[in-house]
Amino acid sequence: MTVALEDKAVIGRRVEFAYYRDQDVYLPGIITALTEDVASLRIRLDGARSNLAVRPDYEHLRYLDEVGPVPDLPMxxxxxxxxxxxxxxxxxxxxxxxxxxxxxxxxxxxxxxxxxxxxxxxxxxxxxxxxxxxxxxxxxxxxxxxxxxxxxxxxxxxxxxxxxxxxxxxxxx
Known part of the structure; x- marks a missing residue:
């Protein structure tokens, strides 16, 4: 059984993300929001204060099994x-x-x-x-x-x- 990308792209799912310029370095983060645009995922990398807009099928995005609450942004x-x-x-x-x-x-x-x-x-x-x-x-x-x-x-x-x-x-x- 394969899991559809839409099933993996949920708020609170932990992910690993790599920028094109540094494709060998995956950074941990979390999905914070889903939107209707092409880059429909908002991902906050651990330690960052802003979200990245990412396509759910971006080749350097790894979906992890862990899903939990999105941590509050430090204020x-x-x-x-x-x-x-x-x-x-x-x-x-x-x-x-x-x-x-x-x-x-x-x-x-x-x-x-x-x-x-x-x-x-x-x-x-x-x-x-x-x-x-x-x-x-x-x-x-x-x-x-x-x-x-x-x-x-x-x-x-x-x-x-x-x-x-x-x-x-x-x-x-």
Missing amino acids: GRFTPTAADFDGEYAGIPVVQFEEGETVLLTPDNSKARAALAEFAEDMQIAPDYADPAGLVTRSVVFEWQPEDAECPWLMDFADADADHAIQIHYLPA
Whole structure:
């Protein structure tokens, strides 16, 4: 007896997914929704905050036997990692917002300066825009946003004793 693809494509089914560019690396995930479009499966890879739109017959999608509840998307305040930012420079997570502000996830001034220099060089940012003299230490909180929000998370300045507040270095635009 063969099982039809439609029978396997159910919300809550665990899957393994590989991108075309890296077909040998299968990543675990879960089906979170079914839609009426061609890419009718929505799959959230483990550790990700957004869904992929995937055709149910995609050749690099493996359906697993396990079916269970779809985990809630983490919400609220959190401490980011390099994966949540633009990457790591001199060992420090760094992100630059569209407005040009740069955040370096460290309270250490010398580490922030080294990360800023490496980031500016890598991104080919003019020295006058990445002047370490403009770095200020701030306390901030990061908060996850809903999956359909414009940004996956927001950063707000906060008092040092606020819940989940961390100290960062900030370079205004």
